[in-house]
Each structure stands twice: as structure tokens, then as C-alpha cells.
Amino acid sequence: MSAPTTELAAVEVRSPLLDRFHRAGVLGLADVHTAEGLGRMVRERDERVLLATALTVRALRNGSVCLDLTTASDVALADDDALTGPTDTPSLEELPWPAVDAWLEACRGSALVAGPDAPPADRPLRLSGTLLYLERYWQQEESVRAQLEERQRAAPPALDADALERDLARLFPPDVELAGEVDHQREAGLAGATRRVTVLAGGPGTGKTTTVARLLALLRAQPGPRLRVALAAPTGKAAARLAEAVREATGRLPVEDQERLGTLDASTVHRLLGWRPGSKSRFRHDATNPLPHDVVVVDEMSMVSLTLMARLLDAVRVDARLVLVGDPDQLSSVEAGAVLADISGPAQTSVVRLTHNWRFDGEIADLADAVRTGDADRAVALLGRGHGGVALAPLDPAGGLGTGAAGVDELSRRLAGSAEAARRAAVAGDPAAALEAIESHRLLCAHRRGPYGVTRWNVEVEQWLARTLPGYAADGEFYLGRPLLVTANDRDLDLWNGDTGVVTNTDAGLRAAFARADRPLLFPPVRLDAVQTVHAMTVHKAQGSQFDAVTLVLPPPESPLLTRELLYTAITRARERVLLLGTEEAVRRAVARPASRASGLRTRMAPPPAPTGSSGPVSA
Numbered sequence: 001m002s003a004p005t006t007e008l009a010a011v012e013v014r015s016p017l018l019d020r021f022h023r024a025g026v027l028g029l030a031d032v033h034t035a036e037g038l039g040r041m042v043r044e045r046d047e048r049v050l051l052a053t054a055l056t057v058r059a060l061r062n063g064s065v066c067l068d069l070t071t072a073s074d075v076a077l078a079d080d081d082a083l084t085g086p087t088d089t090p091s092l093e094e095l096p097w098p099a100v101d102a103w104l105e106a107c108r109g110s111a112l113v114a115g116p117d118a119p120p121a122d123r124p125l126r127l128s129g130t131l132l133y134l135e136r137y138w139q140q141e142e143s144v145r146a147q148l149e150e151r152q153r154a155a156p157p158a159l160d161a162d163a164l165e166r167d168l169a170r171l172f173p174p175d176v177e178l179a180g181e182v183d184h185q186r187e188a189g190l191a192g193a194t195r196r197v198t199v200l201a202g203g204p205g206t207g208k209t210t211t212v213a214r215l216l217a218l219l220r221a222q223p224g225p226r227l228r229v230a231l232a233a234p235t236g237k238a239a240a241r242l243a244e245a246v247r248e249a250t251g252r253l254p255v256e257d258q259e260r261l262g263t264l265d266a267s268t269v270h271r272l273l274g275w276r277p278g279s280k281s282r283f284r285h286d287a288t289n290p291l292p293h294d295v296v297v298v299d300e301m302s303m304v305s306l307t308l309m310a311r312l313l314d315a316v317r318v319d320a321r322l323v324l325v326g327d328p329d330q331l332s333s334v335e336a337g338a339v340l341a342d343i344s345g346p347a348q349t350s351v352v353r354l355t356h357n358w359r360f361d362g363e364i365a366d367l368a369d370a371v372r373t374g375d376a377d378r379a380v381a382l383l384g385r386g387h388g389g390v391a392l393a394p395l396d397p398a399g400g401l402g403t404g405a406a407g408v409d410e411l412s413r414r415l416a417g418s419a420e421a422a423r424r425a426a427v428a429g430d431p432a433a434a435l436e437a438i439e440s441h442r443l444l445c446a447h448r449r450g451p452y453g454v455t456r457w458n459v460e461v462e463q464w465l466a467r468t469l470p471g472y473a474a475d476g477e478f479y480l481g482r483p484l485l486v487t488a489n490d491r492d493l494d495l496w497n498g499d500t501g502v503v504t505n506t507d508a509g510l511r512a513a514f515a516r517a518d519r520p521l522l523f524p525p526v527r528l529d530a531v532q533t534v535h536a537m538t539v540h541k542a543q544g545s546q547f548d549a550v551t552l553v554l555p556p557p558e559s560p561l562l563t564r565e566l567l568y569t570a571i572t573r574a575r576e577r578v579l580l581l582g583t584e585e586a587v588r589r590a591v592a593r594p595a596s597r598a599s600g601l602r603t604r605m606a607p608p609p610a611p612t613g614s615s616g617p618v619s620a
């Protein structure tokens with residue numbers, strides 16, 4: 001990465017220290033200017049404080065809530081989404097990093113920085129221990145911590161203990177398959193009923209949705225008024241999957257429970273909270289106008305940022321039950337925070353972890369487990385077997401599709417198969433089949449840009465399909481079978497960033513179809529503001545979706561985006577087949593590198609007291 005001299009010529013960077021970090025590629029211009037602007041407000045002349053401020057802004061861009069000054073020099077290069085590889089940047093250790101103790105001292109003495117006990121909004125930054133926050137994020141973290149602790153401390157909701165015990169035994173019967181294992185689903189049922197907040201954590205197929213359906217049946221079977229239930233997830237796609245999965249799980253319950261539950265719909269978290277684009281408070285529901293629901297279930301919690309979590313807690317009544325569901329081993333939210341991972345820490349007794357895999361039994365589950373537990377040798381051995389559901393093949397970044405190389409050939413075959421099936425269904429006017437076809441395989445990348453990135457592969461795949469499949473993409477911008485990705489929320493259309501769809505014929509003419517639980521949403525393509533073609537997508541965007549087969553383009557081992565969570569998330573998107581394109585070294589590096597996001601939530605949240613109270617002793 002060469003020094004960004006052309007940008008520098010246009011805008012002056014005053015601080016020589018910040019300039020040095022900027023030229024080394026650690027700080028972006030926006031980070032520098034934010035820090036210098038804040039510094040000017042209070043005439044801060046200590047460059048070390050400005051450096052800490054700029055690095056805090058940078059840390060937020062990369063998903064951390066704050067900057068840990070003791071580990072700041074471990075940061076990777078700034079533009080984490082560009083091509084990485086050998087650079088001409090001096091090594092990070094050669095930069096003039098301030099000595100940590102003196103740096104902390106300088107921050108403590110600065111008029112820019114408030115201490116942990118100062119009143120809110122006193123100063124633009126806040127130092128708590130060794131963690132430096134922008135005030136807004138400190139407030140959000142404080143709000144999330146305080147609200148979770150308050151809900152954990154609050155008296156359990158009133159319950160009929162006899163009914164609870166009876167229905168717990170009925171809805172969570174002992175299962176022979178568990179032979180000797182603890183029945184965590186039953187434990188989760190009890191926790192969800194007797195606590196105000198429960199975290200239900202588990203990988204794919206561990207029965208999270210099944211447990212949610214049974215828990216809701218348990219609560220609806222309680223005597224008294226019928227509890228109002230809301231189901232939500234961060235994206236429209238994930239919400240649609242949640243609604244469908246809850247319906248399926250409900251269908252397996254006794255008829256009387258099915259009747260009590262009825263048909264539960266799910267919405268995005270934004271929609272549930274009443275998102276108002278452009279309005280001052282942004283959400284209709286907040287602490288002054290809370291949601292009416294007695295039980296709020298949020299799925300795919302790993303995708304929920306700190307900011308959204310703070311808004312969610314504001315809007316859910318303190319006396320309601322909140323059930324937070326997700327896989328803490330997946331990638332965290334695109335925006336700052338790792339809320340689910342933070343609140344799933346071992347000290348948090350409101351967490352129930354489901355560990356038994358009811359769905360998969362095979363290579364994909366084994367590979368996911370090896371990656372999750374940091375066992376690179378096992379992961380590589382599984383990939384090297386050359387049969388079954390998982391494989392690793394080399395990728396020449398300069399080469400294209402259809403080159404004859406084994407891995408690339410498999411990718412080409414899958415791309416062509418999925419595109420042909422989507423086009424056939426689209427021509428025939430079958431939106432559901434076209435949607436199913438585009439979900440049969442997905443090409444995933446870690447990067448957005450560069451030779452391993454989504455932008456390159458999207459163009460490459462579209463051009464290759466047009467060359468290979470007669471008539472493909474020949475009918476204009478919105479060609480039949482074109483796979484679409486929504487890139488911005490559109491509340492009016494109920495379309496959300498990350499939703500995927502397909503262009504298809506219908507009785508009413510050409511439409512863009514998007515999957516929903518009951519039937520696809522259909523819009524004339526001209527009504528769509530923010531869509532792009534999606535032959536390839538980032539692993540982040542694929543969260544909340546699953547595909548029959550997944551191919552992951554691995555970036556080079558030195559890419560800072562190549563983390564354990566990225567690899568685990570990509571692998572667990574697949575139901576039947578995972579193909580990794582890249583090197584064994586890249587796999588090993590990914591497995592060895594858990595993503596680290598700085599935040600104070602995990603360490604500062606007090607463990608909740610053991611549940612007691614009105615429900616009486618009910619044993620799991």
C-alpha cells in the first residue's frame with residue numbers, strides 16, 4: 001500500500017504524528033480530521049491524545065466499540081477491505097507508538113477525555129480503564145449493560161408453577177438421542193419462562209428455533225391473558241426464515257399447542273421498532289412508547305450492533321420477556337459491537353448454550369466444529385479427504401472461470417447450474433422456483449474489492465455466464481433470472497439491506513421476487529432503488545441465509561479479514577457442500593485468528609443472580 005500522497009495534497013494534516021500514521025496506512029483521512037477537529041475545540045496540543053482519538057474513530061470503522069490502548073499497536077492495516085498482500089508500508093512496530101502508561105496518563109489529563117464516572121456528554125471521549133470510547137458509544141454500551149443487568153435483577157415474571165412444571169415435561173420430553181447429555185433445550189425452556197432476559201446460543205441445527213416454538217407454547221399454555229409475542233431478526237431474509245422455521249417447529253407440536261400459538265409472523269428488528277428514516281428519534285418505539293409485546297424473540301443476534309441493541313432494549317418493556325437467539329461463534333455485526341459474543345460469556349448465567357446437533361451429521365458439521373474450536377490440523381485433514389461435503393482447491397487469482405482446474409471447474413458447474421435453473425423458472429413465470437434456484441449455490445468472498453473480492457467476481461461470473469449460456473443476460477438490465485441483492489433498507493416495500501431476490505416473469509409481467517415466509521414479494525423492477533447483481537456476496541451479507549452449496553474464495557493468508565469467525569460463518573451457510581478456494585495456509589491462518597473486537601461490555605457486565613421468586617422451584 002503506497003502513501004496516499006494525492007489525497008494529502010488536497011487536505012492538510014497538521015499533526016506530524018498523525019501524518020506519520022496516515023502515511024503508513026493505519027489511519028484514514030477521516031480519522032485524522034475527526035481527531036484534529038475535536039482537538040481544536042479544546043486546544044488539545046498533545047499529539048498522543050489526538051492519535052488515540054483518531055485510532056478510536058478508526059476502531060469503530062472496523063467494528064470495535066472502543067480502543068484498547070494497551071493493544072492499539074497490534075492493529076492491522078487500515079484499509080482492511082482492499083487487496084492485501086506484501087506492501088511497501090513500514091512495519092507497524094516501526095511507527096512511533098507512545099508508551100502505554102504515558103499515553104494513558106496523557107489521555108486522563110486531556111480536556112477531550114472524561115473519566116468513567118463523569119456525567120453524560122461531559123466531553124467527546126471517555127476513558128474507562130484502558131478503553132477509550134467516543135462518548136456516544138460509551139453511552140450506548142452503558143445503556144445496554146445497565147438495562148440487561150436491571151432485567152436480570154428484576155423479579156421473575158409471575159407464573160403458575162404447577163402448569164409450568166407440567167408443560168415443561170410435556171413440551172420438552174426426554175430424548176433417547178441425548179443419552180446422558182444434559183438437555184439444554186429444556187433448560188432453555190425453563191430459563192425463557194422464568195427470566196426477563198435469556199440468551200439462547202447455539203450453532204446451526206442445534207434446535208434454537210424448535211426451542212423457541214416450545215418455549216412460546218409453554219408460555220401460551222399458562223393460565224391468564226394470552227401473551228403478545230413478537231418475532232424479529234436483523235434482516236428481512238432472516239426474519240422470513242425465522243417465521244418459516246417457527247411455523248415448521250410449531251407444526252410438530254401437539255394440536256392444542258398449535259392452536260394456542262396460531263400463525264406467528266416475524267419482521268425485521270427495524271420494522272418492529274418502527275424505523276422512521278430521517279426522523280429525529282429514528283424509531284417510533286422507545287422507552288417513552290414501548291412495544292406492547294409480552295415476549296420478544298430476536299433471532300440472528302450476532303448481526304445486531306451495539307447501537308441497535310441499545311434501541312431494542314429501550315423499546316422492549318422492562319416487564320416483558322426478551323429472548324435473544326443466535327450463534328456467538330459467527331461474525332459480528334457490520335456496525336460496531338459484538339453484543340451476542342459479549343453477553344454470551346461464561347460468567348453470564350442467563351445464557352443457555354445448545355450443543356447437540358440435530359440436523360447435520362457429517363463433514364460440514366465436523367469442519368465447522370474444528371474451525372470453531374481452533375483445531376486447524378483437523379480442519380485441514382477433513383478438507384483433504386477428497387470426498388463428502390467439504391473440499392479445498394487452489395485458486396489462481398489471475399485466472400478466470402472455466403479454466404479446467406478442478407476447484408474452479410466445480411465452481412463453474414455450480415454457477416451455471418444455478419443460473420440456468422433460475423432462468424428457466426423465471427422464463428416459466430415461477431418466482432418460488434427461481435428463488436430456490438438462486439439459493440442452491442452461493443459464491444462468497446471475504447473482501448469487497450480486489451482480485452478476491454465480490455466486485456470482481458460479480459462481473460467475472462456475469463460475463464462468463466453470458467459467454468457460456470446461450471441467451472443469458474441478453475434481455476436488458478433486468479434480465480430474466482438476474483439475481484438481486486438489496487443494498488439499502490426500504491421500509492415502504494418491506495425490503496431490507498441484504499435481502500436477495502430474482503427477476504422473473506409473472507402473470508402481471510416482469511417482476512423482482514423476494515422470498516418471504518408465506519409467498520414471495522413481487523415488485524416491478526423500476527420500483528427498486530438500491531439493488532445490485534449478486535452472483536457473489538460477502539460472508540457478512542450471507543449471514544442469516546443458508547444455501548445447498550457454498551463456495552468461499554479465501555483471500556491470501558495475510559488478509560486481516562481472514563478470521564475464524566469468517567470461515568465458520570461461511571461454512572455454516574452450507575447445507576450439503578462447502579468448497580474452499582485458496583491455500584491450506586489461508587485455512588490455517590483463519591482458524592488460528594479469532595476476530596477481536598474491543599468492547600467493555602463483556603468485562604463490565606455483572607453476572608446475574610440465580611433465578612428465584614414467584615415461579616417456585618421448578619427443576620429442569
Ligand SMILES: Nc1ncnc2c1ncn2[C@@H]1O[C@H](COP(=O)(O)OP(=O)(O)OP(=O)(O)O)[C@@H](O)[C@H]1O
Pocket residue numbers: 175185202203204205206207208209210211245249358359
Ligand atoms: N429435541 C429435538 N428432538 C428432535 N429433533 C429436534 C430437536 N431439536 C431440533 N430438532 C430437529 O433438528 C433440526 C434443526 O432444528 P432447528 O431448526 O430448531 O435448529 P436451529 O438451531 O434453529 O437451526 P438454524 O440455526 O440452522 O436455523 C430440525 O429438523 C428439528 O426438527
